[in-house]
Amino acid sequence: MRRHSDIGLALRLLARDWRARELTLVALAVVVAVASVTTVDFFTDRVYQALSRQANQLLGADLVVTGDRPLGDAFEGEAGRRGLQVTRMLRFPSMTAIENRNVLSEVKVVSAGYPLRGELRIADAPYQPDRRATAIPEPGTVWVDEKLYTRLQLQDGDAVEVGNSRLKVAAIITQEPDSAVGFINAGPRVLLNEADIAATGLVQIGSRVRYRVQVAGPPAAVDAYRIWVNARLEPGQRVESIEDARPEIRSALDRAGRFLALSTLLSVILAAVAVALATRRFLQRHLDACAVMRCLGASQGRVVRLYLLQFVALGCVASLIGCLIGWGAQHALALWLGGLVTVALPGAGVMPAVQGFVTGLALLLGFALPPLTALGRVSPLRVLRRDIGAPKGMGALGYVLGAAVISALVLWKAGELKTGLLVLAGFAGALLVAALVSWMVIVAVSQLRGGGVSWRFGIANLRRRRLASMLQVMALGTGVMALLTLTIIRGELLQLWQGSLPSDAPNRFIVNIQKDQVPALERFFAAQGIGMPELYPMVRARLLQINERPVAPTDFTDDRARRLVDREFNLSWATHMQKDNSIVAGSWWNDANGKSAQRTDQFSMEDGIARALGIKLGDVLTFDSAGSTFAAEVTSLRKVDWDSFNVNFFVVAPPGLLEKQPVSYVTSFYLPPGNVALLNALVKQFPNFLLIDVAQVLGQVKMMIEQVSKAVQFVFLFTLLAGLVVLYAAIASSHDERLYQATIMRALGASRAQLARATLAEFAVIGALAGLIAAAGANALGYVLAQRVMNIGYGFSFTVWAVGVVCSIVGIVIAGHLGTRQALQVSPLRVLRQLA
């Protein structure tokens, strides 16, 4: 009965406190925390998924099962049973002919429904406006690309010979969704309907045919299907996804994910600080209320229970509002990004809301519980003697539970233990340093003699409330840091990231350039007015042994490792490491002076591939290239920035090891859009070249960077809000005391000008300290983000320090002045009566 009535009473007390605006700040802090967490979760849940799905357009499907023998009906049947969309495809090289002209081309045989993702675009004739294909070629017809059309010198209405069949050319392919995946499709394209394949007689035992089953559907269903397929793959069969096919995309997706995760962490930490400050203020202001309630006969337990119920109710309502805002925000975001994300966004799940709700309650109770339980111990004697202060447990110790809650949230939101611990350790270290520095500065400044009475009074305030001043400096520093990160660092980082992929990033690769063709190629580029791009030597070789132990695909369980061993590696040699590479273990062969080591039997290996194959530093690898073998020791592991779109190699040797092997050259260059004539001329002059078009992949990565940048801006809006709440809460935390003190001073005869100068002195010191801490924090955060998340160089930012310190002093002095202005304008008696 009592418990029941307590709930009602707690709700009434809550309503009264709410009406008196005692709880606005606490509620606002929780709402912002929950809204930012939920919005970011919705991002991960929806937009990130959409980005992955959009990337899958480059595959033409969400998942592809491929094999070198017919795949049977099982894969297709199971996909159908699971309600997924399915199409079949065959790919193989074959001669395409008309009269006496013939060209080796890449034949793609498709079933109705192709492509499941992305766009297939066709035109009626070369260089005519194209349109989206709504079906596949009619039986008896083929679609060919411009390369084949030009090389076979086709005319409108011609029919080409494909195997035993003559098929009419009905359209020109201008864009295929899946053209960029792998080197295999470098030849001119012929697309035909699967109904015609039997008549061509091209698919026979021994034909080099790749069979593919392509699947698309809801992400969860596709993931479940992937697990089902993986358990049933036979030798020669594998599952392809875009991440396997294009490392650039995986790299960009990873960055996007990490950037968003770190943004959430920042919002959570800021919101936690805001909640802590706001709760502390609320509880400080309710010491008297507790004493009165105890005096009126409420037991300790009852007082705690009443406030606990209030906070739980407040936490629930504020968290719910935060969830609703988060839900609304992600809808707004979906609309906003709608024009950029070309696939339909997957629906919003319930989990982000549940997680946001739990986060809000955990944050509020984590910071409120220790001081709340201490509130019960407020001496009722306080009603008689105001000098009895707050009970123990409301000080630093009270924040232990709160800190534990933040740590748990950070570890949870970081997604992986290492990043979480790193962020926590960084944050704790930064706080410690900031606390030490501000403590020392406050002590040092308070030793300064001289200056007028106002300066001395202002500085004396700092010294007298040393701990409170220090906490205030740190809270303000955190708030200003958020603002700096939001405005300057974010801009600089995103610009760097976008700049890492310039508008003329290479979009075409040329493979198979022979040594004697290099001078002719140079002349060709010169004639076109394009600078000769850098050529990289390339040796194709098969990995035979690791530490003299033969390797076979069956040695590995990992699908990627199997494929790597099954195919030929591309090796290269270089004196200097490429700029978009960085050493993660061992060392590169030339020293700081650029002097090369004498030893030539060394390999530098890409970190990811080394991990997939279980290769460590010091392992000796033996390769076979066209019958001759060579071996060398792995002396370094490199991280490769795949989304730089430069030519890169898994295995690199120093000069002197590979030159004797059959060598060809590879290069990449930027072809302005629409310059098809150059491509045709190139193919005509160098028929043996393999030209690889990565423009689509490049476009996709650029678009992802743009989308993620926008998403990050959106998320940072909440971080900004959290930062502002922190700033407000920090200023408000000492408001009552300042007001009281200023009023007493006025009663004692201090002039308004003297008081204004004292406030100015105190807030200027606080502002300068907070600005310094904020600039250091923001600069360090920018550095960590650049290094760990974006792999770009970022150093000391003068702007951050200058803007940080100046704006912090000006902003905090103005805010502080506005806060205490009341004391200067109303009569001292009135203020004293209000505060009594």
Added chain:
Amino acid sequence: MAQLTKQVTTGESELTILRDVSFTVAAGEAVAVVGASGSGKSTLLGLLAGLDTPTSGTVHLDGQDIYALDEDGRAALRAERLGFVFQSFNLLPAMTALENVMLPLELSGADDVTATARAMLKRVGLGERLTHYPKQLSGGEQQRVAIARAFVTRPSLLLADEPTGNLDVATGAGVIDLMFELNRERGATLILVTHDTALSQRCGRVLQLAAGMLQ
């Protein structure tokens, strides 16, 4: 009240605030405790109300030894039988006048909380100011609200600590009249701590406290 002693330790020395204070107050009596600042008046009042614990001695209320009860037991006793009026009013700033008066009724789970509190405020002459917050009321009005809050639960013992300490003479006199009136109406016992001689003379008995001892 028997041999009440209160000592506090400050640093290394021990300070005796009350020493062997004993007296009895009959039901319905009005007693003033007077003395200079620091004589131990407020400490005595805190001990009478069970807000603090004595170093030795005890307090009996209607035969009940209040220090035989634990803190929650004393809280229940306060809720049932005690009313307070303080020098600094101690109204809750987030609540209106009406809500401040409702609070003790709400805490005790009484019925007709709003009607009772409204009637009480009307009785102290603040029927028109129910929805005003403490900061919108004058000092005298605030003390009237505090008196209404003290009497609304019909306590058998009213404890007042310098009730006019924060008020000018005229306002203070009005407040005191009201307090005595209500005390008579409701037949409550009144223990009043003050250093105002005029006020103390309105009580039936005056106890003089000096250096922690009754004179």
